Amino acid sequence: MRAPRVQTIALTLALGLLAVIWLAPIVWVMVTSLKLTADIVRLPPEWIPWPVTLEHYQEVLFSSSRTARIGRAFGNSLVIALGAVVIVVVTAAMAAYPLARMRFPGRDLVFTLLVGSLMIPNAVVLVPRYVLVQQLGWLSTYQGLIVPEAAMTFAFGVFLLRQFFVTMPGDLEEAARIDGANTWQIFSRIVLPLSQPVLAALAIFAFRSAWNDFLWPLIAVNKPEMFPLPVALALLRSAYSSESYGPIMAGAALSALPLLVVFIVANQRIVEGVRVSGLKG
Amino acid sequence: MPRRRRRQTRTAYLFLLPGLLLFAIFRLYPLLEGLRLSFTNARLGRATYQYIGLANYTRLADDTRFTVSLWNTAFYAVASTLPILAVPLLLALALNRGALRNVLRGVFFFPFTLSVVTVGLAWLWLLDPVVGPFNYYLRALGMPARSWLADPATAMWAIIATTVWWVTGYYLVVYLAGLQDIPRELYEAAALDGAGGGRTFWTITLPLLRPVLLFVVVTHVIGSFQIFGQVFVLTGGGPGDATRTVVQHLYETAFQNFFQFGVASAMAWVLFAIILVFSVLQFRLLRGHTEY
Numbered sequence: 001m002r003a004p005r006v007q008t009i010a011l012t013l014a015l016g017l018l019a020v021i022w023l024a025p026i027v028w029v030m031v032t033s034l035k036l037t038a039d040i041v042r043l044p045p046e047w048i049p050w051p052v053t054l055e056h057y058q059e060v061l062f063s064s065s066r067t068a069r070i071g072r073a074f075g076n077s078l079v080i081a082l083g084a085v086v087i088v089v090v091t092a093a094m095a096a097y098p099l100a101r102m103r104f105p106g107r108d109l110v111f112t113l114l115v116g117s118l119m120i121p122n123a124v125v126l127v128p129r130y131v132l133v134q135q136l137g138w139l140s141t142y143q144g145l146i147v148p149e150a151a152m153t154f155a156f157g158v159f160l161l162r163q164f165f166v167t168m169p170g171d172l173e174e175a176a177r178i179d180g181a182n183t184w185q186i187f188s189r190i191v192l193p194l195s196q197p198v199l200a201a202l203a204i205f206a207f208r209s210a211w212n213d214f215l216w217p218l219i220a221v222n223k224p225e226m227f228p229l230p231v232a233l234a235l236l237r238s239a240y241s242s243e244s245y246g247p248i249m250a251g252a253a254l255s256a257l258p259l260l261v262v263f264i265v266a267n268q269r270i271v272e273g274v275r276v277s278g279l280k281g
Numbered sequence: 282m283p284r285r286r287r288r289q290t291r292t293a294y295l296f297l298l299p300g301l302l303l304f305a306i307f308r309l310y311p312l313l314e315g316l317r318l319s320f321t322n323a324r325l326g327r328a329t330y331q332y333i334g335l336a337n338y339t340r341l342a343d344d345t346r347f348t349v350s351l352w353n354t355a356f357y358a359v360a361s362t363l364p365i366l367a368v369p370l371l372l373a374l375a376l377n378r379g380a381l382r383n384v385l386r387g388v389f390f391f392p393f394t395l396s397v398v399t400v401g402l403a404w405l406w407l408l409d410p411v412v413g414p415f416n417y418y419l420r421a422l423g424m425p426a427r428s429w430l431a432d433p434a435t436a437m438w439a440i441i442a443t444t445v446w447w448v449t450g451y452y453l454v455v456y457l458a459g460l461q462d463i464p465r466e467l468y469e470a471a472a473l474d475g476a477g478g479g480r481t482f483w484t485i486t487l488p489l490l491r492p493v494l495l496f497v498v499v500t501h502v503i504g505s506f507q508i509f510g511q512v513f514v515l516t517g518g519g520p521g522d523a524t525r526t527v528v529q530h531l532y533e534t535a536f537q538n539f540f541q542f543g544v545a546s547a548m549a550w551v552l553f554a555i556i557l558v559f560s561v562l563q564f565r566l567l568r569g570h571t572e573y
Contacts (some may be wrong), residue, residue: 026392028401087303122551123509124312151308233402255398256395260394
């Protein structure tokens with residue numbers, strides 16, 4: 001039994017080393033963002049920022065220079081992502097409930113249509129959606145970003161929640177119905193509270209999609225004060241020359257922050273979400 | 282009974298209504314509207330336009346940039362598939378029984394929470410030809426430094442490496458879940474029969490992971506054909522046209538240079554058709570032998 005143990009330890013060490021290398025790019029971003037401009041390009045690469053400075057954060061967050069409005073973009077991204085989360089969770093939960101727990105004509109057709117739509121590439125609907133949003137007068141507005149982002153995640157949300165609703169035991173619903181509760185009351189007072197874990201998983205998924213989406217806001221917004229973070233960051237890059245990676249990396253680190261927090265708090269939940277989505281695909 | 286049934290149907294559709302509206306207006310309608318636009322000469326800002334039949338499609342056949350971008354996209358999809366299948370699978374196999382499983386899973390998953398722009402900027406900096414750490418360490422190991430993103434021979438590979446780093450964590454979680462679902466008794470029985478690690482992998486693990494592999498390949502290929510953000514940030518499609526992909530070309534045609542919505546819509550539908558054909562083919566190919 002000795003050999004396998006040595007093997008296990010070696011494997012763990014190798015994996016640990018690989019994990020360190022795996023994190024290196026993001027650590028490098030953080031380290032760079034905290035260095036003095038003069039220290040950033042120094043070789044050999046220094047992995048400990050010393051002396052530490054917050055000047056790059058201050059610059060991208062508060063200075064109004066050129067396109068660098070990361071502070072404002074951060075706020076925009078929060079509004080957009082949270083708005084999309086609310087719409088996706090509400091509409092997907094309402095749609096998934098009857099699909100999972102009621103029998104009615106057209107149910108299978110609706111569900112097949114929604115699941116089939118997961119195969120439609122977002123890039124394919126880009127131009128016509130732009131025309132539509134333009135006709136609605138929604139270009140460079142929050143709703144023009146929130147509603148299409150929500151529509152992109154809706155079908156997946158229905159799929160994820162339906163999987164969960166299907167497995168719920170029916171006794172509680174039955175009991176509530178006998179007590180005279182109507183469908184809406186059963187849904188909002190019994191089903192939803194019991195579904196908190198999966199709703200949280202969907203909320204995180206929707207937040208991630210909207211927070212990180214790049215292509216749609218790139219075309220749907222043409223006023224700098226309405227840019228969400230990814231667009232502002234991509235433009236920040238062209239605003240600064242390659243000698244000043246500091247502000248760019250400060251912006252990149254800021255963009256990673258909310259999901260890093262969510263990730264540390266709810267690691268297990270995220271993994272569950274991926275697990276369910278992946279296995280039944 | 283029929284009356285109760287009718288009421289239930291009405292209730293069901295009331296629940297479905299908000300979501301289906303959202304879905305119909307922002308997902309289904311644009312899909313069909315795009316098909317219609319692809320037969321017109323619509324442009325941004327042009328109030329009226331005519332139907333011009335298949336002209337946009339025949340034009341694409343002569344558009345060398347489109348052809349090049351198709352090949353680049355196909356190259357990317359093919360060349361990235363093996364690492365996307367293998368890297369997370371190897372990690373999953375190594376992590377599956379290990380002590381630090383959950384912590385390490387978290388580490389490898391983390392890049393997937395980042396936006397494509399953040400990922401692109403990080404790698405742009407890492408791969409910087411002059412002051413980037415990657416080239417520095419290469420030189421320290423005695424290997425030649427290169428301008429990875431400015432060299433047509435390596436630019437696409439740099440984009441592939443970036444993408445693998447970005448999405449490996451996602452597929453790792455999918456694989457780990459798949460591995461958990463394989464009954465342990467199978468491995469115990471194989472061990473009793475004296476089968477080694479390699480045999481067990483080829484005769485038990487891989488065949489039973491087939492549905493998961495299918496999911497990974499199909500998801501990845503659908504995603505590959507739409508690659509845009511990495512290219513936009515890392516190379517802008519260059520050097521020359523070496524990394525220009527279909528969606529990038531579509532974006533430029535519709536929103537940057539020419540504002541030709543009709544042509545761009547035709548591109549989108551060609552892309553859609555290709556993705557559909559590939560998905561169906563893969564389902565056929567990989568599902569063929571699931572019976573055991």
